[in-house]
Amino acid sequence: MPRVSVDVDGVTYEDEVEPRLLLVHYLRDRLGKVGTPIGCDTSNCGACTVLMDGLSVKSCSVLAVQADGHEITTIEGLGDGQNLHPLQRAFHEEHALQCGYCTPGMIMAALDLLRENADPSDDEIRDGLEGNLCRCTGYQNIVRAVRRAADGMRQAEEARS
Amino acid sequence: MSEVASEAVTEQVTPSAPDATGEVGRARRRSEDARLITGKTNWTDNIQLPGLLHVAFLRSPISHARISRIDVEAARARPGVVAVVTGADLGDEQGSLPCAWPVTEDMVLPDHPPIAVGEVRYVGEPVAAVVARDRYAAVDALEAIDIDYEPLPAVVDMERAIAEGADLVHVDKGTNKSYTWVFEAGDLNAAFRDAPVIVERRYVQQRLIPTAMEPRAVVCSAVGDEYTLWSATQIPHILRLMLATVTGIPEHRLRVIAPDVGGGFGSKLQVYGEEVVCLLLAKRLGRPVKWTESRSEGNMAVHHGRDQIQRLSLAADRDGRIRGVKVDLLADMGAYLMLVTPGIPLLGAFMFNGIYKMDAYSFTCTGVFTNKTPTDAYRGAGRPEATYAIERMMDELAAELGLDPLEVRRRNWIRHEEFPYDTIAGLTYDSGNYEAATEKAMRLFDYDKLRAEQADRRDRGDPVQLGIGVSTYTEMCGLAPSRVLGSLSYGAGGWEHASVRVLPSGKVEVVTGSSAHGQGHETAWAQIAADRLGVPFEDVRVLHGDTGISPKGMDTYGSRSLAVGGVALYNACDKVVDKARRMAAHLLEADERDLEFSAGSFKVKGVPGQARTLQEVALATFAAHDLPEGFEPSLDSDATHDPDNFSFPHGTHLCAVDVDTETGFVKIRSYVAVDDVGKVVNPLIVEGQVHGGLAQGIAQALYEEAVYDADGNLTTTTMADYLVPSAADLPTFTTDRTETPATTNPLGVKGVGEAGTIASTPAVVGAVVDALRPYGVDDVPMPCTPERVWRALRGTRGQAPPEGAPEPGAGGGLGSAGGAA
Numbered sequence: 001m002p003r004v005s006v007d008v009d010g011v012t013y014e015d016e017v018e019p020r021l022l023l024v025h026y027l028r029d030r031l032g033k034v035g036t037p038i039g040c041d042t043s044n045c046g047a048c049t050v051l052m053d054g055l056s057v058k059s060c061s062v063l064a065v066q067a068d069g070h071e072i073t074t075i076e077g078l079g080d081g082q083n084l085h086p087l088q089r090a091f092h093e094e095h096a097l098q099c100g101y102c103t104p105g106m107i108m109a110a111l112d113l114l115r116e117n118a119d120p121s122d123d124e125i126r127d128g129l130e131g132n133l134c135r136c137t138g139y140q141n142i143v144r145a146v147r148r149a150a151d152g153m154r155q156a157e158e159a160r161s
Numbered sequence: 162m163s164e165v166a167s168e169a170v171t172e173q174v175t176p177s178a179p180d181a182t183g184e185v186g187r188a189r190r191r192s193e194d195a196r197l198i199t200g201k202t203n204w205t206d207n208i209q210l211p212g213l214l215h216v217a218f219l220r221s222p223i224s225h226a227r228i229s230r231i232d233v234e235a236a237r238a239r240p241g242v243v244a245v246v247t248g249a250d251l252g253d254e255q256g257s258l259p260c261a262w263p264v265t266e267d268m269v270l271p272d273h274p275p276i277a278v279g280e281v282r283y284v285g286e287p288v289a290a291v292v293a294r295d296r297y298a299a300v301d302a303l304e305a306i307d308i309d310y311e312p313l314p315a316v317v318d319m320e321r322a323i324a325e326g327a328d329l330v331h332v333d334k335g336t337n338k339s340y341t342w343v344f345e346a347g348d349l350n351a352a353f354r355d356a357p358v359i360v361e362r363r364y365v366q367q368r369l370i371p372t373a374m375e376p377r378a379v380v381c382s383a384v385g386d387e388y389t390l391w392s393a394t395q396i397p398h399i400l401r402l403m404l405a406t407v408t409g410i411p412e413h414r415l416r417v418i419a420p421d422v423g424g425g426f427g428s429k430l431q432v433y434g435e436e437v438v439c440l441l442l443a444k445r446l447g448r449p450v451k452w453t454e455s456r457s458e459g460n461m462a463v464h465h466g467r468d469q470i471q472r473l474s475l476a477a478d479r480d481g482r483i484r485g486v487k488v489d490l491l492a493d494m495g496a497y498l499m500l501v502t503p504g505i506p507l508l509g510a511f512m513f514n515g516i517y518k519m520d521a522y523s524f525t526c527t528g529v530f531t532n533k534t535p536t537d538a539y540r541g542a543g544r545p546e547a548t549y550a551i552e553r554m555m556d557e558l559a560a561e562l563g564l565d566p567l568e569v570r571r572r573n574w575i576r577h578e579e580f581p582y583d584t585i586a587g588l589t590y591d592s593g594n595y596e597a598a599t600e601k602a603m604r605l606f607d608y609d610k611l612r613a614e615q616a617d618r619r620d621r622g623d624p625v626q627l628g629i630g631v632s633t634y635t636e637m638c639g640l641a642p643s644r645v646l647g648s649l650s651y652g653a654g655g656w657e658h659a660s661v662r663v664l665p666s667g668k669v670e671v672v673t674g675s676s677a678h679g680q681g682h683e684t685a686w687a688q689i690a691a692d693r694l695g696v697p698f699e700d701v702r703v704l705h706g707d708t709g710i711s712p713k714g715m716d717t718y719g720s721r722s723l724a725v726g727g728v729a730l731y732n733a734c735d736k737v738v739d740k741a742r743r744m745a746a747h748l749l750e751a752d753e754r755d756l757e758f759s760a761g762s763f764k765v766k767g768v769p770g771q772a773r774t775l776q777e778v779a780l781a782t783f784a785a786h787d788l789p790e791g792f793e794p795s796l797d798s799d800a801t802h803d804p805d806n807f808s809f810p811h812g813t814h815l816c817a818v819d820v821d822t823e824t825g826f827v828k829i830r831s832y833v834a835v836d837d838v839g840k841v842v843n844p845l846i847v848e849g850q851v852h853g854g855l856a857q858g859i860a861q862a863l864y865e866e867a868v869y870d871a872d873g874n875l876t877t878t879t880m881a882d883y884l885v886p887s888a889a890d891l892p893t894f895t896t897d898r899t900e901t902p903a904t905t906n907p908l909g910v911k912g913v914g915e916a917g918t919i920a921s922t923p924a925v926v927g928a929v930v931d932a933l934r935p936y937g938v939d940d941v942p943m944p945c946t947p948e949r950v951w952r953a954l955r956g957t958r959g960q961a962p963p964e965g966a967p968e969p970g971a972g973g974g975l976g977s978a979g980g981a982a
Contacts, residue, residue, distance in 0.1 A: 018297070029295070034207035035200020037423070039374050040456035044880035047374060075200035088198040092190055095845045098853060099679025100197030101374035101423030107198065126888040133880065135374045135424050136679050138852035138917075139888035 004068040008033060009077030017064045023057075024048045026064035027074065035076040036104055039133070046132030049105035050074045056112035058105075058131070075104035078111075086156070087111060087149040096145035098136035106132045110146045118154050122147065184688040184698055185908075188845040191684040196421075203420040205378035205393045206453045213380075214243055216439060216452035217299035219289040219306050220461065221281035224317075224532040224873025225330070226310035228279055228288065236291060236305040241298035244446060245306065246438075247289045248278035254441060256407040258497070259432055261652035262504035264528075268340040271331045271530075273497040275434030281310070282330055282496035283534050284875050285461025290438055292450060315873035319470055319491045319529045330496055330530040339494050339528035340503060344510050346585050347521030352485025356476035360557045366546045367943050368468035368493065368867040370883050371539045373678075375423025376459045379439040382449035391418045392436055395425040395678055396716040399653070401708045403432040403500075404440055415440075419706040422678030426857070427538030428463045429678065430718045431500050435462075460878045465867055466539020468493035469506060469546050475554045481562050481569045485521035488513045488550065494528045495535035502535055503528050504651065508543030508637075511586040515551040516595055516635045516811060517573040522585040532873040538718060540857055541636070541915045545922055548634045552923035553930075553940075556631070560934060566631045566927070567599065567608075574633065581904070588637065590809045591904045593837065595633055598899045602813040602835040605895050611817055619935055627830070628818045628932025632924035635811035638912030639724030643803050656803040657721070658713040659729035661690065661737050663796040665783035667776025669694060669701045674714015675726035676706045680914065681846045682722060686730055688842055689908070693734035694775055695761025713801070720810070720912030723842065728906045729802035736798035741778045744796070747789040748773050748781055808903045808911035812836035816924040820932040825951030827863060827929055829892040836916050837899045840909035844898075847913050851896050854917020860886050861918075862925035863944050 001016040006026075013031060027033040027050070036059060039047030043061040050059045051073040059072075078085040087107045090096070097103045106129065113120065113128035120128060125146045126139065134142060196202050233245040248255065251274075258273040276287045289306050293299035314328035321327055322337040330337055353359065373393075380391040388410060394400050397417040405412035422429065435452055442450045454462065472489040492506035510524045541548075559569040575582045577594040584590060603609075608629075615627045640646075641655035660672040671690050675682055687701035694701075704710050715725075738758055745763035746753040749771055756763045763778065765771035773781075778796070781787070785794035817830045834851055841847050864884045868876045877883035902909030922943070929945045930938060933954060941953045 020297075025296075028207075032209070033200075034204070035202070037202075037204060037375065038206070038453075039376070040880045042456065042879040042881050045374065045456070075198075079199070084198070091198050092194040095191065095849050097194060097197055098681070098849055099374065099422065099424040100193070100202060101204070103197055104200050122893065126891075130887045130889040133374065133885050133887060135372055135426070135857075135885065136853045137849060138854075138856035138894065139891055140852045140894055141849060143888065143893075 002065050004065055006067045007071040009074055019063065019065055021064040022060055023062040023064050023067050024059035027059060033074055033076060036074045037101055039101065044133065046109055047102050047105040049108040049132060051108055051112065054115065056109050075107060078107070086152045090145040090149035090152065094141045094145035094148055096137060096141040102132060102134040106134060106142060110149070113146070114150050114153060119150060184691040185842050187688065187843065189684055189688060189698070189843055191681045191846070192687065193681060193683050204375060204423060205380055205391050205420055208380045208391055208451070210380065210382055210449040212448045214292050214294065214446065214448050214450045215296040215299045216442060216450050217291050217296065217303055218287045218435065218458070219303045220458060221277065221284060221286045221288050223281060223310050223312055224284050224315040225313040226281050227313060228277065228281060228308060229311050230309040231289065232307040233289060235307065236302040239298070239302045239305055241294040242291060242302045243294070244292040244442070245289060245302065246276070246442070248274050248276035251276060251441060254408070255437060258434055258437070259403050259407060259500060260498040260502060262501045263650055264342050264503045264507055265340045268503060269334050269336060269338065270498055271334060275437040283532050284873060285458065285534060287434055290442070292442055292446065315532045317531055317533070317869055317871060317873050319493050319531060322529050322531055323491070323527065330532055337530045339498065339530060341525065341527045342507055344524040344586070346587065347485065349485050349487060349521040349523045352521035353474070353476045356484050357479045358477040358558065358561055360475045360554060360561055362473050362554060362557060362940070364471045364473065364550055364553060365942055366467040366469040366471065366549065368536070369466045369539055369861060369865055370460050370867050370877070371426045371428035371463060371466055372883070372885050373424035373426055373428055376454045376456055377429070377433065377435065377463060378451070378453040379436050380449065380451045381439040381443040383443040383447060386414050388414060388440060388443065389416045389418065390436065390440055391420055393422050393429060394419045395422065395429040395676055395718055397676055397706055397708055398674060398714040398716050400432055400436065404437065407437055408440055410440070416709045419676050419678070425678045426540040427466060427542055427718060430538045431464055456880060457878045460883060461534060461875055464499055464537040465495065465534050466536060467546060468536050471546070471550050473550050473554055475558060477558055481558060481564055481572045483517055483519040483573050485519055486513060486551070488524045490526040492526055492528050493533065493536055494530050495533045496530060497535045499535045499537045502537045504649070505536065505538055505543045506546065507649065509547035511588050511637060512544050512547035513551050514584055514586050515548065516575055516633055517551070518575060519585050533869055534875070540854065540918045542719065544636045544915065545858065545919045548632070548636070548919050549923045552632045552634065553927060556927050556930065557939065560939070570631070570633050589806060590635065591806060592901045593635065593809060593811050594899060594901045595811060595813070598811065598835045598837050599633060599813040601897060601899060602815050602833050605835065605897060606815040606831065606833040608815065624823050625819050625821050626932040628820055628928040628930070630816040630818070630924040630926065630928025630931060632814040632920045632927065634814070634920040635809050636915060636919045637807040638720035638810055638915065639804050639808040640719030640721045641807060642805060653715070654803065655715065655725065656801050657715050657726035657729045658799065658801045659726065659733045660799045661730070661733040661797065663737060663775065663779040665780055667696070667700065667779050669696055671701060671703045671730060672711045673703060673705045673726055673730060674711055674716065675722040676714065676716045677722070678717065680717065680722060681843070685723065685842045685846060686727070689727055689730050690734055693731060694737065695759065696775060720914040723910045724808045724903070724906060724912045725802055725804055727842070727910060728908055729800045731908055732800035732802055733798045736800060737796050740796045740798065741775055743789055743792060744782050745773045745778045748778065804905065806905040808839065808905065810836060810838045810911040810913065810916050812916060812920060814920040814924040816928040818925065818928040818932060820929060820950060822954055825947035825949070825954070827945055827950060829859065829925065831895065832892050833895045834917065834920065835897045835899060836913070837901055838913040838916060839900065839903040839911035841898070842910065848896055850913045851917045852894055854915060855894055855921045856886060856891055858918040858921030859891065859925050861943060862922045864890065866944050
């Protein structure tokens with residue numbers, strides 16, 4: 001079996017994996033990183049979205065072997081242990097989640113969206129999150145939360161510079 | 162149109178602001194969120210147990226067939242496979258899945274084994290289960306199971322299914338009709354005889370797939386004769402009783418836990434075969450098992466919703482006053498009757514009259530078997546279908562008479578001074594103010610201005626036409642008064658239970674029988690308890706969803722949690738205060754009648770400084786050193802609340818759409834929802850429920866449909882085919898509220914979980930039809946995909962599709978999916 005070395009949320013793991021093993025199953029079943037859920041099997045819903053080297057990927061559509069040598073960030077790796085990431089805080093403040101099943105993927109996808117566009121319009125947020133489905137919220141508060149986080153993150157960035 | 166409803170707005174309908182210290186009414190951020198936004202959630206599929214085995218189900222690829230041979234030997238021999246079972250292997254042990262709602266005495270109720278025995282009747286029906294060391298090994302082994310099927314005729318179309326000589330889903334039953342259920346009130350013949358206006362329409366409620374984001378999952382462990390079953394379910398309490406009934410495992414040996422559950426929308430209000438089978442496998446193997454479905458199998462095997470053919474007649478006078486309404490439904494049961502399958506369309510029986518007065522009403526529903534996935538509850542459950550029908554019919558009546566759709570509604574609706582009002586369907590609407598909600602909605606929507614723009618664009622022949630849709634809905638919530646359920650032959654009551662425990666430290670544990678799966682009960686229930694007991698919000702913990710912790714409950718569905726479970730909690734808190742009052746009087750050496758309780762403290766009236774807090778009383782009760790004579794040393798209290806009546810949220814929704822007459826594409830331009838859900842515990846949560854409800858109702862109007870081909874194959878098994886809308890497909894909503902408190906419960910609450918879904922579908926389709934009415938269009942079948950709109954405009958809808966084939970444009974048309982139809 002192929003051997004992989006993957007950095008997940010700051011910890012390096014070395015494992016032998018079946019070539020067909022999906023990254024999301026590697027995370028959940030082998031590493032116990034169950035913060036990333038699975039919502040479908042056709043890469044439509046986005047619930048399993050994580051960052052690979054800073055770019056969002058649907059971890060059901062990436063093989064564990066493809067993650068070899070790469071850095072994975074999941075919802076569990078956001079924030080600094082003490083403080084929530086601004087996106088996490090904004091989702092809470094704006095009531096951007098109900099059942100919360102889509103939330104990890106939604107937050108990770110939003111993080112990538114804000115990396116590309118630090119000041120998105122509502123329409124740009126809606127288009128940017130098109131690959132992540134939510135069944136509870138109707139998206140309105142998710143859009144609000146992403147905008148709120150974007151504002152906060154930009155202001156923090158300006159304060160630093 | 163400003164003559165509509167301007168006279169009636171009163172002070173009482175303005176949403177109340179919470180008082181400075183009150184928890185109820187406050188837009189608290191949810192305490193649930195902490196674990197959900199950090200990935201610390203306890204979904205069923207996250208659970209790991211020592212020795213855990215994984216289950217996979219082989220499902221029928223054919224809609225109707227005899228199973229002539231099953232060979233599982235090769236599968237059993239595969240590495241890592243622990244067991245393979247078929248329906249025959251499980252035999253009588255697997256029992257028959259329950260239907261708790263025999264709606265008529267002669268209802269046809271077929272056996273429904275969890276794993277098919279001898280015959281399969283829908284695509285996706287389980288035919289075998291593999292147990293293996295991990296999920297990959299289990300799924301691999303499915304391929305090694307060899308089955309011979311002898312295809313039988315597929316029954317797909319409801320109208321053909323009930324025709325003479327039709328092929329049968331259950332040959333031994335001799336019919337595809339499960340039941341016919343009738344309700345009549347008033348003299349319908351008199352209402353229709355010589356009526357100046359009669360409107361007749363046929364509408365189709367397409368089949369929907371509920372699509373909770375968390376797929377179903379089950380974990381079951383057996384230790385000796387003690388069983389614990391975790392399931393992604395809305396109904397741990399009902400499930401426990403039903404699993405015990407089906408399997409013969411004694412109820413007190415079975416604990417059911419619903420951990421964090423990722424949405425339900427009715428789909429997890431079910432006793433599923435997979436739950437039964439996992440329990441039996443854990444029992445047989447003596448090892449814990451886990452099953453998690455894939456979305457693709459879930460789309461076939463999670464129960465579906467809606468699926469009705471509605472024939473409607475409405476008789477009216479020339480001034481628009483309704484004389485009578487006649488409803489004749491065919492409701493698709495699918496292949497089997499599941500937990501409440503036959504009753505779902507009947508929940509609409511009392512709602513086809515909507516908010517309107519009339520002299521006569523008749524409702525007939527025939528439940529029909531087809532070779533499709535069984536149907537059952539989906540958000541709204543019978544009431545969206547009814548609301549859609551009556552609201553569309555009101556539009557048709559308005560068009561017939563040349564009246565504004567809001568004006569024809571105003572001429573028929575119950576006026577606010579007429580409450581409480583006994584409806585033609587036999588319900589008593591306790592409160593409401595349709596005038597106030599409508600006036601507010603019209604103002605937020607800028608109704609008159611949009612109508613003027615519409616007229617202008619019609620005059621100009623704008624290729625993109627503006628349509629305005631109206632929905633003045635009500636719904637019956639707070640399921641349900643037990644005596645009513647009894648009169649409808651439902652298999653249980655409709656009460657809810659709550660316990661309140663005051664710990665020695667003064668902290669409070671609330672145990673509720675409501676089983677939230679995204680609704681935010683942990684927050685809202687803590688707000689209610691904090692208010693009633695005068696303790697800090699942070700000092701209240703809410704426990705639920707585990708029959709070992711919350712032993713008594715009727716769970717969460719039908720917008721019942723707050724109106725029934727919340728009231729149970731309110732009553733339990735009052736019992737705590739009553740007990741504490743006696744203890745406090747003893748401690749203060751005062752008469753109970755001289756004590757007042759406020760802000761968590763018992764004070765002797767007129768004696769400043771003479772007071773005991775609830776926490777002090779709790780500690781003294783715990784110590785029990787000095788008790789009043791005969792006082793039982795506990796403040797803990799239970800309450801079981803059985804509502805006297807349903808609650809009746811209502812509201813006015815207005816939708817504006819741009820319809821491109823050249824492409825058929827529909828874009829929602831604005832959407833205003835003004836809902837009256839009575840008193841509100843947490844406006845943040847209420848707004849969120851409305852948003853989500855709107856999204857699902859709009860999805861039925863424009864996007865979603867479970868499509869079967871002529872052979873009974875479901876062609877929308879994936880999220881690429883079944884089009885749940887994304888953020889890019891939905892508009893920004895304008896939501897607001899009016900507030901007429903429910904008079905039938907002390908919280909004044911009505912329930913909000915289903916309102917948005919119930920109201921929005923007719924508002925959106927009504928808007929689409931309104932845009933096209935100058936072109937002679939009076940209906941577009943749902944979902945109103947670009948192709949269907951385009952065909953309606955060109956009058957080609959009348960061309961029947963090939964025998965049994967889905968109608969053109971079926972399956973939705975999301976902008977974001979590029980129109981996958």
